[in-house]
Amino acid sequence: MTSRPSWTRLNDDVVSCRKCPRLVQWREDVARTKIRRFQDQQYWGRPVAGFGDHHARLLLVGLAPAAHGANRTGRMFTGDRSGDWLYEALHRFGFANMAASTQRDDGLALSGCFITAACRCAPPANTPTPEELDNCRPYLHLELDLLHNVRVIVGLGKTGFDSALRVLADRGIAIPRPRPAFTHGLEVHFPAGLRLLASYHPSQQNTFTGTLTRTMFHSVFRRARALVDHP
Numbered sequence: 001m002t003s004r005p006s007w008t009r010l011n012d013d014v015v016s017c018r019k020c021p022r023l024v025q026w027r028e029d030v031a032r033t034k035i036r037r038f039q040d041q042q043y044w045g046r047p048v049a050g051f052g053d054h055h056a057r058l059l060l061v062g063l064a065p066a067a068h069g070a071n072r073t074g075r076m077f078t079g080d081r082s083g084d085w086l087y088e089a090l091h092r093f094g095f096a097n098m099a100a101s102t103q104r105d106d107g108l109a110l111s112g113c114f115i116t117a118a119c120r121c122a123p124p125a126n127t128p129t130p131e132e133l134d135n136c137r138p139y140l141h142l143e144l145d146l147l148h149n150v151r152v153i154v155g156l157g158k159t160g161f162d163s164a165l166r167v168l169a170d171r172g173i174a175i176p177r178p179r180p181a182f183t184h185g186l187e188v189h190f191p192a193g194l195r196l197l198a199s200y201h202p203s204q205q206n207t208f209t210g211t212l213t214r215t216m217f218h219s220v221f222r223r224a225r226a227l228v229d230h231p
Contacts, residue, residue, distance in 0.1 A: 010142050011049040014120055019135040023121035023128070030067045030122060044074035050116030050143055051075060057112050057228045058095060059153045060086075061140070061160040063201060064119035064128055071122035075104045076115045085202035086115075086156075089217055093225040112228060114150075116143055118163035126203075133163065140167050151193060152227045154220060157201030158182040164196055184216060187223070193231050197224060 005013065018024050031045025048065045065071045069080025077083035078101045087108070090096035095113040098106070119128040119136050128136075140163065144150065155161025161182045169175050173190055180188045186198040199220040200212040207213075 005142060005146075007054060007146060010139070010146070014047050014049040014139055017047045017120065017139075020121065020132045023119075023123055023132055026124050027065075027067075027071055027122045030071055034072075035068055038068060038072060041072060043072045045071060046074070047120035048074060048076055048117070049120070050114060050139075052110035052114035053112055054114070054146065055112070055149050056110070056114035056147060057149050057151045058114070058224055059144075059147060059150045060113065060115045060156060061153060061164045062115065062117040062156040063126065063159045064117050065122045066126075067122045073103050075101070076117060077101070078106075078108075079103060081204050081207070082202045085207060085212075085214075085217060089221045092218065093221045095221075095225075114143070114147055116140060118159050128159075133159070137163070137167060137170075140164075141170065144171070151231050152195050152197065152224050154197045154199055154224055155182070156199055157203070160201070161186075161196070161198045168194075168196070184212070185219065195227050 028045050031043035034043060048070045062076065065076065066080045066082065069083060070076050070078055073079040077086045083101055087096055087101050088099045090113060091099035095111055097109045101108045118133055120139060153164050155164045165175060168190065176188060180186060182198050184198060184200045188196040197220055199217065200206050202212060202217060
């Protein structure tokens with residue numbers, strides 16, 4: 001993974017990755033046992049590659065595939081409640097052609113937006129270990145090598161936000177001091193107009209409890225839209 005890959009090579013590398021034994025066992029166990037309402041479906045059960053517009057100016061960095069969402073469908077934020085919130089917001093602000101996504105071949109297309117995650121495999125309890133995040137980080141670097149037009153990054157949840165900060169620091173971009181701490185709605189400015197926005201993750205835990213409301217979520221994407229259109 002030292003040379004700059006094509007998108008096809010990178011996605012193939014992601015999907016075939018077996019670096020983390022705990023994640024490999026978990027994602028495959030979930031895919032084999034399934035849950036009742038999806039017993040008739042074939043689970044993906046592998047790492048999930050990023051997807052979207054390769055000319056994107058907006059990059060979203062989430063946590064990881066959901067056990068019965070992307071780990072089932074094979075596409076980020078597809079087939080779960082978090083995706084319901086995300087794609088509704090992306091559609092509302094002109095980044096997606098549909099307001100919902102249930103499966104890989106449902107016709108969803110992103111415009112000016114690319115979606116990825118800090119961890120590419122569904123982790124137990126939605127919690128990858130620091131070592132597992134370290135193992136996945138090179139894939140985010142390689143995506144940024146290929147995404148030449150990114151001007152705005154949205155970190156969905158603390159892990160997504162912190163992973164984006166770490167990758168930017170790794171790439172020699174000066175991080176403000178004191179180091180920004182995750183807070184919903186935070187906007188971090190970097191040289192050459194690059195911005196990092198922070199949002200609570202649209203997980204059921206956050207949306208069911210009111211920690212994240214539609215108004216709060218939309219405010220982040222309204223700001224992202226403005227920054228993309230008027231850098």
